[in-house]
Amino acid sequence: MINNQYFMTIILSKTISLLRTALSFLIVFLHAAITGLSTQELEASYDGPYKAYEYVSGVLTMIARVGVPLFFIISGYLFFISYKNTWEDYKHKITSRFFHLVQPIVIWTSLYLILYCVAQQLPYMKDLFSGQNLLIADYDWKDFIGAYTGIFNNSYMFVGQFWFLRNLFVICLFAPMLWYIYKYTKIYGLFAFGIIWLFHDPLEINIFVVDTLFFFTLGAWIALAEYDVECFIRLSARKFYPLYILLLIVTTLSHGSAYNHYFYQLTVLSGTICMSHICYQVVNKGYGSVLVWLAPGSYFCFLLHQQVQMFVKRGLYKLVNPDNSLTMLLMYFLIPCLIIFICYCLFAYLRKYHSSVLAVLTGTQDRIKS
Numbered sequence: 209m210i211n212n213q214y215f216m217t218i219i220l221s222k223t224i225s226l227l228r229t230a231l232s233f234l235i236v237f238l239h240a241a242i243t244g245l246s247t248q249e250l251e252a253s254y255d256g257p258y259k260a261y262e263y264v265s266g267v268l269t270m271i272a273r274v275g276v277p278l279f280f281i282i283s284g285y286l287f288f289i290s291y292k293n294t295w296e297d298y299k300h301k302i303t304s305r306f307f308h309l310v311q312p313i314v315i316w317t318s319l320y321l322i323l324y325c326v327a328q329q330l331p332y333m334k335d336l337f338s339g340q341n342l343l344i345a346d347y348d349w350k351d352f353i354g355a356y357t358g359i360f361n362n363s364y365m366f367v368g369q370f371w372f373l374r375n376l377f378v379i380c381l382f383a384p385m386l387w388y389i390y391k392y393t394k395i396y397g398l399f400a401f402g403i404i405w406l407f408h409d410p411l412e413i414n415i416f417v418v419d420t421l422f423f424f425t426l427g428a429w430i431a432l433a434e435y436d437v438e439c440f441i442r443l444s445a446r447k448f449y450p451l452y453i454l455l456l457i458v459t460t461l462s463h464g465s466a467y468n469h470y471f472y473q474l475t476v477l478s479g480t481i482c483m484s485h486i487c488y489q490v491v492n493k494g495y496g497s498v499l500v501w502l503a504p505g506s507y508f509c510f511l512l513h514q515q516v517q518m519f520v521k522r523g524l525y526k527l528v529n530p531d532n533s534l535t536m537l538l539m540y541f542l543i544p545c546l547i548i549f550i551c552y553c554l555f556a557y558l559r560k561y562h563s564s565v566l567a568v569l570t571g572t573q574d575r576i577k578s
Contacts (some may be wrong), residue, residue, distance in 0.1 A: 212413040214255075216289070218489055220438045224282055225503040226487045226496045231275040232506035233548060235369070236513045238272035240544045241265050243368060245519035246525040246561040248263060248536060254463055260533035265540055267460055270472070274479040281480060283376055284427025291431070293387045302380060309377040311571040312511055313370050317356050320367055320515055363416055369514050375420040386425060390432045398429045409469050438488075445485035501550070504559075507570055509551040517547045 216224075241249075252258035254266075284307045287305075291297060314548035327333040342351065353359055355366035358374065365371055379386075405422035408415060430437050455475040463466045490496040522545050530536045558566040564573075 211457070217438060222490045222496065223484070224286075225440075225500045226491055227278060227484065227500040227508045228506045229502045230483070230487055231278055232509045233544075234272040234275040234388065235510060236544045236548055237540075238269060239369065239435060239517060239539060240273060240512050240521065241269045242545075243274075243288075243514060244521045248530055250527070252536075258533045258536060261536040261540070263460065264533075264537055267456060270456060270475055271479065272475050274483050277419060277476055278480045278483060279372065279425035280376070280420060281427035281430075284424035284429075285431045285437075286427075287380060287383065288387075288428040289429035291383065291387065293384055298383060301383070305377055305380050306425050308571040309373040309380075312569065313356065313365075313367075313373055315569060316511055317365070317367050317370065320356060321352075324390050350450075367515060369510065371416050375416060377426070378400075379424050383539065386428055388431070390429060394433075395429070396544075398425060401425050406470065406473055409410070409479060424512045441481075441484050441488045442492075445481050448478050448481045448485075488545065505552050505555040508555040508558075508566070509548060511570065512551050512554070513547050519545065520547065 248258060252262040252265075254262050287301060288298070291301070321344055328343050328345065347355070350360045354361035354364075358365045358371060363371060365374065387515060401422045403414065404411065405418045408418040429435075452475065455471055455478055459468060459471040459475050462471055487496070491500070522541075524543065528535065528539065530539060555566070558569070
């Protein structure tokens with residue numbers, strides 16, 4: 209029988225809190241580079257226009273790609289660190305995840321659909337809120353179901369980043385199955401998931417599905433095995449820096465090659481280790497208090513940022529109309545910083561004056577304390 213008696217130390221708990229903040233920031237930067245693409249960004253290439261922007265943003269995007277995998281690892285770890293595989297424990301955890309994951313999907317998607325529907329009827333706002341997408345007024349029942357779930361839309365939801373919440377909730381439903389897989393396969397089961405993850409492209413498995421399965425399972429296995437993850441981060445994680453830097457370079461230079469995909473996968477995996485070590489060291493040396501303090505707002509930032517960012521980005525690109533790599537890079541840095549600032553200002557306002565509203569928006573059953 210598996211008995212989870214391992215508890216987190218204060219420094220590991222603070223490291224996870226700091227990671228939540230840092231990863232939410234990285235995801236904002238990631239989406240700044242891959243969503244709401246302007247004409248200039250679409251024209252950018254490694255051997256053509258805006259070459260410098262393409263190289264710099266490409267490397268920074270690869271660094272930011274560790275955000276979602278690490279969130280899955282942390283989620284799997286926290287779910288299973290005290291998991292008993294009893295009906296009562298399972299019911300309690302699933303109920304908690306339902307409010308925290310599914311409730312925000314329903315509420316925020318509904319709010320965005322209403323906002324976009326109204327804005328798309330205004331001539332001077334239509335381009336900013338539609339682009340080349342189908343107007344909300346023209347949606348049929350399949351489009352609305354797809355907006356909330358990704359069904360009928362090749363797994364893409366109306367609020368793009370919510371695929372993470374959907375997949376996280378679904379895999380939590382399979383917690384008993386994962387518990388038994390660990391019990392009877394131990395490390396070999398994780399290796400099998402890892403191989404499927406690495407070769408998902410030739411196997412034609414959806415990247416959203418395989419990322420969820422492998423990284424959530426990785427966090428779960430760490431918890432179920434009662435592995436001293438803090439000791440690993442403190443003593444061994446630093447050894448992965450040379451590998452990570454090398455993989456970043458190789459992945460960038462091998463763009464377009466048949467093996468680029470595998471280099472990219474390994475870059476992300478080694479990056480999760482290096483990012484964990486960086487955050488641990490920051491906390492250990494006493495420098496991470498601000499980022500730990502910002503952790504409660506990280507989920508709200510994740511929920512809000514992408515749609516606002518696309519609107520702001522489209523507006524600024526029309527206003528500035530950048531024509532060189534330097535200007536594009538400045539906007540690449542400034543837009544996410546502005547979005548993060550806006551998200552945290554709104555979070556602080558809601559937490560102070562409307563904590564019950566904030567609790568509903570974030571799926572927190574109790575009011576968020578100031």
